[in-house]
Amino acid sequence: MNIKKVAEKAGVSITTVSRVMNSSEKVSESTRKKVMDAVKELNYTPNWFARNLHNDRSNVIGLLIPDMLEQSNMELARGVEKVARQKECNIILCNTEYKKTLEEQTIKTLIERNIDGLILMSSALSEQELRELHSQKLRFVLIDRPDCAETENVVCTNYEEAAEEAVDYFFSLGRKRIAIIVADRAEYIGKNKENGYRKSLEKHGVDVDDSLIIKGEDTIQGGMVAAGKLLEMKNRPDAIFAATDTMAFGVIERIRQEGLTIEDVGVIGFDDIQTGAVMEPKLTTVTKPSYRMGLTAARILFDIIEEEEITEQPQSIVLQSRLKIRKSCGNKERIREIW
Amino acid sequence: MNIKKVAEKAGVSITTVSRVMNSSEKVSESTRKKVMDAVKELNYTPNWFARNLHNDRSNVIGLLIPDMLEQSNMELARGVEKVARQKECNIILCNTEYKKTLEEQTIKTLIERNIDGLILMSSALSEQELRELHSQKLRFVLIDRPDCAETENVVCTNYEEAAEEAVDYFFSLGRKRIAIIVADRAEYIGKNKENGYRKSLEKHGVDVDDSLIIKGEDTIQGGMVAAGKLLEMKNRPDAIFAATDTMAFGVIERIRQEGLTIEDVGVIGFDDIQTGAVMEPKLTTVTKPSYRMGLTAARILFDIIEEEEITEQPQSIVLQSRLKIRKSCGNKERIREIW
DNA sequence: CTGAAAGCGCTAACAC
DNA sequence: GTGTTAGCGCTTTCAG
Numbered sequence: 001m002n003i004k005k006v007a008e009k010a011g012v013s014i015t016t017v018s019r020v021m022n023s024s025e026k027v028s029e030s031t032r033k034k035v036m037d038a039v040k041e042l043n044y045t046p047n048w049f050a051r052n053l054h055n056d057r058s059n060v061i062g063l064l065i066p067d068m069l070e071q072s073n074m075e076l077a078r079g080v081e082k083v084a085r086q087k088e089c090n091i092i093l094c095n096t097e098y099k100k101t102l103e104e105q106t107i108k109t110l111i112e113r114n115i116d117g118l119i120l121m122s123s124a125l126s127e128q129e130l131r132e133l134h135s136q137k138l139r140f141v142l143i144d145r146p147d148c149a150e151t152e153n154v155v156c157t158n159y160e161e162a163a164e165e166a167v168d169y170f171f172s173l174g175r176k177r178i179a180i181i182v183a184d185r186a187e188y189i190g191k192n193k194e195n196g197y198r199k200s201l202e203k204h205g206v207d208v209d210d211s212l213i214i215k216g217e218d219t220i221q222g223g224m225v226a227a228g229k230l231l232e233m234k235n236r237p238d239a240i241f242a243a244t245d246t247m248a249f250g251v252i253e254r255i256r257q258e259g260l261t262i263e264d265v266g267v268i269g270f271d272d273i274q275t276g277a278v279m280e281p282k283l284t285t286v287t288k289p290s291y292r293m294g295l296t297a298a299r300i301l302f303d304i305i306e307e308e309e310i311t312e313q314p315q316s317i318v319l320q321s322r323l324k325i326r327k328s329c330g331n332k333e334r335i336r337e338i339w
Numbered sequence: 340m341n342i343k344k345v346a347e348k349a350g351v352s353i354t355t356v357s358r359v360m361n362s363s364e365k366v367s368e369s370t371r372k373k374v375m376d377a378v379k380e381l382n383y384t385p386n387w388f389a390r391n392l393h394n395d396r397s398n399v400i401g402l403l404i405p406d407m408l409e410q411s412n413m414e415l416a417r418g419v420e421k422v423a424r425q426k427e428c429n430i431i432l433c434n435t436e437y438k439k440t441l442e443e444q445t446i447k448t449l450i451e452r453n454i455d456g457l458i459l460m461s462s463a464l465s466e467q468e469l470r471e472l473h474s475q476k477l478r479f480v481l482i483d484r485p486d487c488a489e490t491e492n493v494v495c496t497n498y499e500e501a502a503e504e505a506v507d508y509f510f511s512l513g514r515k516r517i518a519i520i521v522a523d524r525a526e527y528i529g530k531n532k533e534n535g536y537r538k539s540l541e542k543h544g545v546d547v548d549d550s551l552i553i554k555g556e557d558t559i560q561g562g563m564v565a566a567g568k569l570l571e572m573k574n575r576p577d578a579i580f581a582a583t584d585t586m587a588f589g590v591i592e593r594i595r596q597e598g599l600t601i602e603d604v605g606v607i608g609f610d611d612i613q614t615g616a617v618m619e620p621k622l623t624t625v626t627k628p629s630y631r632m633g634l635t636a637a638r639i640l641f642d643i644i645e646e647e648e649i650t651e652q653p654q655s656i657v658l659q660s661r662l663k664i665r666k667s668c669g670n671k672e673r674i675r676e677i678w
Numbered sequence: 679c680t681g682a683a684a685g686c687g688c689t690a691a692c693a694c
Numbered sequence: 695g696t697g698t699t700a701g702c703g704c705t706t707t708c709a710g
Contacts, residue, residue: 013697018689042472048453049391050687053702058387060431060452068416074407081407081434090452092399093432095420113399113429114387135382170707220617245680249617256619275614278559278588280595341703352681357705365679389703408685681710686703693698 001044010038011245020045059089061301062110062118066098066185070246071273072290073121074201079294080119087302089116098125098185106137111136117301118292119143127151139304141297144189149316153304157299159189162321163196163241164203166268169284170239171204173329178206179237180249181226183218183244190215193243193270212237216247223250224257231258232263238265239329245269245276245285252279252328266329277319282326289319340383349377368596382571400640401449403498405437405524410612411629412460415482418633419458424502425517426641439463439522450475456640458633460481462524462609467624478643478657480636483528488655494636498528501625501660502544502580505607509578509625510543512668514605517545518576520565520590522557522583529554532609534580536581546573562589563596570604577604578668584608584624585613591618591667596670605668622667628658 003021007014012031019027020035038044039157052058063080065073077093084091092110096103103124112116117139120128127148133140141153148154163180170178180197182190192212201208211233218228223242227250230237240246248269254266262281269276269285276283296317304312340421346353351370358366359374366374369603371390377383390576402419416432417461431449442463447455458476461469466487470481475575480492488546502519503553509517521529533552540547550572555565562581565630566589569576581587587608594604608624615622635656643651 004687014688015690015697015699016695021698022689026695031695033644043476045450045453046390047687048397048451049388049394051689051703052388053386053392053687054673054689055702056494057389060367068413068420069410071410074413077407077432088448090431090433090448092429092626093416094429095417109429111384114384136384137382217701230643244612249614272613274559274585275612276589276619279614280424280591280619327588343703353704354681354683354706355679358680361705367679369679386703389686390705392688392703393705532699570681679710682699682708684705684707688703689700689702691698691700 001042005043006035006038006042009042010034015145035110038174039060039322048078055306058114059087059303060092060113060115061089061121061298062092062094062107062112062115064094064096064103064106064118065121066092066096068095071182072271072288075290076294076297079291081294083295083298083302096123096227098123099106100130107133107138111138117305118142119297123187129165138217140300141301142295145298145324146192146316146318150275151222151314153300153314154316155293155300155319156294156317157288157319157321159192159321160196160199162288162323163243163270164200165196165323166241166270166286167197167200168203169268169323169325170266170329171200175239175329176204176206177209177212177235177237177240177332179212179214179230180241181214181216181223181230181243181247183219183222183247184215190243197241198301216242218244218246220246220250224245224254225250227251227254227271231255231260236265239267240265241268241270243295245271245272245273245283248276248283249279252281252283262328262330263332268329274325277326281328284322284326284328286321287324288321292319341386342380342383345377345381345383347570348381349373355561365549365564395646396455398426398654399431399452399454400428400637400644401433401454401459402456403433403435403442403445403449403459405435405462407432407434411610411627414629415460415636416635418635419449419637422634422637426448435462437462438641441561446472446477446591456480456644457573458636458640462526472524476653478640480640480643481562482632483634485657486654490653492639492653493655494639494658495633495656496627496658496660498531499535499538501627501662502532502582502609503660504535505580505625506536506539507542508607508662509580509605509668510539512605514578514668515543515545516548516574516576517578517580518551518553519580520553520555520569520582521658522559522561522586523554523555525582529582531597536580544592555581557583557585558661559585559589559592562586563593564589566590566593569601570594575604578606579604580607580609582609584610584612584622587615587622587624587667588618590643591620591622601667603669607662607668611663616665620667623665623667624663625660626663627660631658
């Protein structure tokens with residue numbers, strides 16, 4: 001089925017059919033009707049590839065994230081989708097499973113597919129490797145890569161300060177032996193959070209005890225395992241900052257299994273996933289503006305897509321995360337419920 | 340940048356360049372090298388559109404789901420992705436927000452984009468409307484639409500029996516006044532679950548009390564609101580079957596707010612989302628094989644895409660959901676922890 | 679092993 | 695208003 005057959009059926013030229021399909025130039029109402037009838041009868045849909053041969057845009061952007069099951073990633077995706085819809089673009093979503101090879105291979109495929117641009121939450125590529133993407137004339141915006149803020153378009157959040165704020169809060173409750181569990185696979189962000197942790201300790205005149213800084217798999221079970229290690233120490237911590245809510249759930253579960261309560265060991269998470277608000281105790285966590293990060297990244301992406309030449313300096317935007325105090329630190333005071 | 344420039348630079352014909360790019364026919368090692376050098380130097384990527392003009396496949400499939408934030412939907416998406424990767428296809432993911440207009444419009448766009456096929460979790464289109472998609476020569480597989488099982492390719496799960504099993508379990512614990520909250524927007528599935536509920540009551544000789552069958556918004560707050568209505572009844576239920584885990588979280592929260600416990604009102608959810616395993620009490624729920632549904636749907640889709648003519652009868656596959664007993668029904672016996 | 683040339687389905691000047 | 699024609703960038707016969 002192609003434009004020629006439609007033209008024959010309607011008894012007009014292919015140009016006329018093309019004009020009708022694109023509702024561009026003037027076509028008399030009578031011929032338009034003839035064409036539309038033929039289109040309907042033949043169930044004609046213009047060939048997307050032929051159509052775009054004349055265009056240099058594909059109206060498709062890529063979105064690469066490490067894990068589709070992580071809620072905050074999908075909130076970001078929704079933000080991206082919102083903007084993409086306005087721009088009449090579709091999103092090809094790819095999951096990299098935190099694997100470098102998958103990431104590289106997927107980016108290659110997307111470039112071959114002539115996507116207009118890419119929003120990239122890279123967990124594995126180095127700053128240098130990312131920079132090399134420009135040689136493929138790929139337009140992209142990075143998420144959560146503060147290390148690239150100098151040279152690339154980056155949207156991230158203030159992990160370091162937010163982590164610092166969280167640890168400060170532990171101190172404000174009188175807790176002093178504070179541990180941190182960072183997700184082993186989130187290298188860049190993990191470092192940021194750890195830095196914030198260190199800053200807070202320093203500020204409060206507490207020496208860093210390296211045995212209180214441990215890595216965990218970013219799952220509930222991973223949180224349980226990591227918490228297990230901390231709780232069996234002879235000098236166990238009285239506070240645990242889990243760098244993701246998912247791990248925090250495991251930490252709390254493990255504390256409970258040990259017959260302890262959050263009065264003994266307070267817990268703060270990071271991400272503010274929805275279920276944190278209904279578990280018992282309600283999770284004190286750091287809320288991250290994922291949706292707005294998606295919106296922002298997509299807007300920047302379309303800006304650079306729509307530029308003729310890339311002239312603008314790369315932008316680096318930092319959206320604010322902040323502590324959301326609920327109940328999991330054993331604070332006794334009545335605190336207004338926060339959802 | 341196009342094949343011609345590469346050919347010029349390499350001092351060969353465009354045919355040769357094409358052959359090298361497709362590593363198809365024989366090319367001498369020396370000319371291959373010349374071409375590859377030119378390709379690298381010019382950063383040449385073949386134009387996807389021109390390339391596919393000769394093909395009738397786009398190597399892109401669509402995946403339409405109502406809500407990307409729902410974990411089970413994304414598990415399904417992972418299953419689809421797994422198969423798509425093997426087939427070297429990309430996935431365009433679209434969120435319909437349970438809105439009919441968005442659903443229709445998105446499908447139209449995807450057809451224009453010449454996707455090879457579509458996995459469609461439709462919440463709003465009627466059986467008739469879905470059938471009409473065939474006239475657009477769209478190949479598709481439906482998720483969770485048992486009502487279309489006769490005429491379309493459908494992958495679903497046994498909502499009715501699983502719901503029945505859940506309600507049976509309440510009876511086995513001696514609970515008799517059992518309410519059900521169905522998600523207002525999940526029309527088809529909700530009906531199925533409600534039917535299972537009715538069957539169980541009938542089986543146990545209990546008359547259906549329509550005031551115990553209510554609809555709720557599929558959010559934590561929606562669950563709270565619905566539970567509120569049930570709990571303030573003069574003759575309040577001693578068991579609530581929430582048709583989604585998300586609502587179940589709200590139900591449990593609300594029970595707690597009323598100063599009641601699960602000993603007073605047992606709760607069963609549906610979906611088995613991860614956090615159900617760490618909340619307190621751990622949620623008894625129905626576990627749904629989302630990932631396998633995604634795998635299965637994608638396999639069927641590629642089968643029908645790869646057929647020349649659509650000759651096969653439509654398939655309808657039902658994967659089994661089953662009750663996962665944890666703690667939220669107030670059962671005292673020690674039960675092996677189930678994750 | 680390599681190249682010339684004919685399309686793929688469509689759009690966009692350019693005529694009429 | 696409508697048709698003719700020349701490409702878009704690539705693949706694919708068909709000759710050499």
